[in-house]
Amino acid sequence: MALARIAAPSLAALALTLSLSACGETADDTVVAESEGGMAAAPADMDILEVRHENFEGIGDAFKVIRGELENSSPDFDAIQANARIITSNAVLISDHFPEGTGPADGADTEALDTIWERPEDFSAATEQMIQASQIMLAAADSRDAAQVQAAVKELGGACKNCHDQFRLDED
Numbered sequence: 791m792a793l794a795r796i797a798a799p800s801l802a803a804l805a806l807t808l809s810l811s812a813c814g815e816t817a818d819d820t821v822v823a824e825s826e827g828g829m830a831a832a833p834a835d836m837d838i839l840e841v842r843h844e845n846f847e848g849i850g851d852a853f854k855v856i857r858g859e860l861e862n863s864s865p866d867f868d869a870i871q872a873n874a875r876i877i878t879s880n881a882v883l884i885s886d887h888f889p890e891g892t893g894p895a896d897g898a899d900t901e902a903l904d905t906i907w908e909r910p911e912d913f914s915a916a917t918e919q920m921i922q923a924s925q926i927m928l929a930a931a932d933s934r935d936a937a938q939v940q941a942a943v944k945e946l947g948g949a950c951k952n953c954h955d956q957f958r959l960d961e962d
């Protein structure tokens with residue numbers, strides 16, 4: 791379950807999450823773990839926002855490194871490969887990061903649009919396109935051929951844009 795990967799939750803929230811996943815049904819008994827200042831027990835769901843933010847940041851940073859390498863006359867293909875791996879492994883996690891209840895309509899502080907939950911099949915297709923593009927990138931990195939990596943950058947950039955255009959708040 792994705793919640794186990796939370797980056798830096800409060801210890802109380804983590805303990806609660808762990809005890810909930812460990813005990814399954816007995817949630818009702820455990821929820822009383824001292825909440826500070828009477829805050830509702832929302833954080834368990836909202837921690838996923840941090841997780842998906844970090845996952846996209848990782849993708850964004852890795853993609854930047856790859857594009858930067860292509861500007862060198864002799865690109866570091868080890869770096870390209872390592873970052874292509876990050877993108878590939880983060881891409882397959884995307885679909886776990888958008889549970890019901892974590893969109894703007896639910897009051898979440900997020901750039902995700904409600905269209906994600908309104909058109910789940912289109913969102914899945916966009917995620918699938920991203921996974922495929924990341925695999926093309928990984929193969930290109932393995933080939934150590936700058937032209938292939940360049941083509942893969944185009945493919946991958948298209949996958950980001952396709953999803954962001956439909957499902958992410960356009961902030962600029």
Ligand code: HEC
Nearest residue numbers: 843846847850853900901902916917920949950953957958
């Ligand atoms: C399947 C949809 C999808 C794909 C594909 C996708 N993104 Fe995103 N991305 C999003 C959504 C939705 C958000 C907003 C997440 C949020 O605010 O909760 C986001 C946010 C981001 C962020 C900001 C981090 C954040 O959470 O605020 C970066 C950086 C980013 N994406 C980079 C990329 C790059 C680079 C690619 C392609 C290599 C990519 N994304 C592909 C949907 C996608």
